[in-house]
Amino acid sequence: MDSNSHSNSHVLIFPFPVQGHVSCMLKLAELLCLSGLHVTFLNSDIIHRRLLRYTDVVSRFSRYPGFRFETISDGLPPDHPRSGNRVVDIFDSIKMVTKPMFREMLLPGGCLNCGSRPPVSGVIADGIMCFTIDVAKEVGIPVYLFRTVSASCFWAFYCIPKLIESGDLPIKEDDEMDRLLSGVTGMEKYLRLRDLPSFCRASDLSDRGFQVVTSETQETYRANGLILNTFEDLEESALVQIRKHIPNIYAIGPLHAHLKSRLEARMTSPPRSSNSLWEEDRTCMTWLDEQSRKSVIYVSFGSMTMLSREELIEFWYGLVNSRKKFLWVVRPNSVAGDGQNFPAQLLEGTMERGYMVRWAPQEEVLAHPAVGGFLTHSGWNSTLESIVAAVPMICWPYYADQQVNSRLVGEVWKLGFDMKDICDRVVVEKIVKDLMDEKRDELIRPVDRMMKLARRSVVEDGTSYSNLNRLIEDIKTSTK
Numbered sequence: 001m002d003s004n005s006h007s008n009s010h011v012l013i014f015p016f017p018v019q020g021h022v023s024c025m026l027k028l029a030e031l032l033c034l035s036g037l038h039v040t041f042l043n044s045d046i047i048h049r050r051l052l053r054y055t056d057v058v059s060r061f062s063r064y065p066g067f068r069f070e071t072i073s074d075g076l077p078p079d080h081p082r083s084g085n086r087v088v089d090i091f092d093s094i095k096m097v098t099k100p101m102f103r104e105m106l107l108p109g110g111c112l113n114c115g116s117r118p119p120v121s122g123v124i125a126d127g128i129m130c131f132t133i134d135v136a137k138e139v140g141i142p143v144y145l146f147r148t149v150s151a152s153c154f155w156a157f158y159c160i161p162k163l164i165e166s167g168d169l170p171i172k173e174d175d176e177m178d179r180l181l182s183g184v185t186g187m188e189k190y191l192r193l194r195d196l197p198s199f200c201r202a203s204d205l206s207d208r209g210f211q212v213v214t215s216e217t218q219e220t221y222r223a224n225g226l227i228l229n230t231f232e233d234l235e236e237s238a239l240v241q242i243r244k245h246i247p248n249i250y251a252i253g254p255l256h257a258h259l260k261s262r263l264e265a266r267m268t269s270p271p272r273s274s275n276s277l278w279e280e281d282r283t284c285m286t287w288l289d290e291q292s293r294k295s296v297i298y299v300s301f302g303s304m305t306m307l308s309r310e311e312l313i314e315f316w317y318g319l320v321n322s323r324k325k326f327l328w329v330v331r332p333n334s335v336a337g338d339g340q341n342f343p344a345q346l347l348e349g350t351m352e353r354g355y356m357v358r359w360a361p362q363e364e365v366l367a368h369p370a371v372g373g374f375l376t377h378s379g380w381n382s383t384l385e386s387i388v389a390a391v392p393m394i395c396w397p398y399y400a401d402q403q404v405n406s407r408l409v410g411e412v413w414k415l416g417f418d419m420k421d422i423c424d425r426v427v428v429e430k431i432v433k434d435l436m437d438e439k440r441d442e443l444i445r446p447v448d449r450m451m452k453l454a455r456r457s458v459v460e461d462g463t464s465y466s467n468l469n470r471l472i473e474d475i476k477t478s479t480k
């Protein structure tokens, strides 16, 4: 079945409204459209406005006659920052304000079920919004949860009750952060207290972020299946552990590579696609064109990290002192207390070796031949994008799942160096030099190997390719 011959299956996709979740769930939406499913993508009003403003998403999806966008409120006032440690407010407002609206929309006669399209026959909801399970069950349709984090991080979240029981959590003041943990089965040899998801650092178990991820993760078993943006070769051991508790898992990533591969199978040069919530500054591509091969380190801390002014200055000195060229994304309002702008005095003198933008076309940047390294916050999308582009990483995790990802990159997969919890110009300088020159040779082979495994997983007969086909079949057969 292709995108022009529609089945009766109609899937509703409902992401948690932040960049890293919306962009990869849009990729999944497009993959489902390519298989001829009807798809409705439910965005928060605010995210939808930004997508309309900064992307061509509407015209891109107009290729798929079975696709629609719908919008819903996230329940927060327009001027709420929705980033950094305030992201947790979105959980509460969605549960209180958005859930009843979502229920109304999904019930028979609700706006998601009117018009000429078949009624919604299945839901793919963000796995941190388990209230969708109750609503889908009330309507009598299956619900699949999509977690945007790594399988390893999901598994660490899953083990939190066990870590509380064993006394490992909450972390006590005199605890050694470098102590290995035995409570996350399969990860005993390398997971330290320091590498647990950042929410676990809360001294108090009533911390809202900690409570939300713990309880949402424990509810996953109630869904019909769990979709993960990963691939079997990368996270086999975590997937084995999770399957003991949640047997029906679809590992279908890396989604960006998967979509690219399926589009390329249909057309010679698929159009460039962006799901960015900020305006991409494409001048950096021209700048990269002028740089020599593998000479530039790309620096970006994702869509939610907030840097203190001190951290920004340490990174800046470290990068400049490394004498390497760098392309640095400094998102608007991402430096605490700094308002809109990068400090002017730092910019002077940067121009020789560095190029700064507010938001970059990251997938293209990582694929550019001039890029030889990535200083990243270890967000899961960024990690996968770096793996597929075969770019070694320096990890400086900020929060949530990133602490787990960076440990895997540095200690298990050997795809880079983990600089967790350190932000010092001397260390930054040394680690940049190591990555780009001195220790580069030891990274190249694992980086190249993982890139090949990632790419192989998404082509015909690859594991992610087969898992996606199984998901599509399961959605179709569950349609009454």
Ligand code: UDX
Residues within 6 Å of the ligand: 018, 019, 020, 021, 023, 148, 149, 276, 300, 301, 302, 303, 304, 305, 329, 358, 359, 360, 361, 362, 363, 378, 379, 380, 381, 382, 383, 385, 399, 400, 401, 402
């Ligand atoms: C957070 C989590 O840490 C992440 O692991 C989770 O899966 C989603 O929420 P975020 O800070 O958004 O993520 O990081 P990441 O997952 O890496 O996603 C950022 C996305 O923005 C990437 O797809 C990246 O390509 C894109 N990006 C980033 C740009 O397109 N341009 C930029 O300049 C910076």
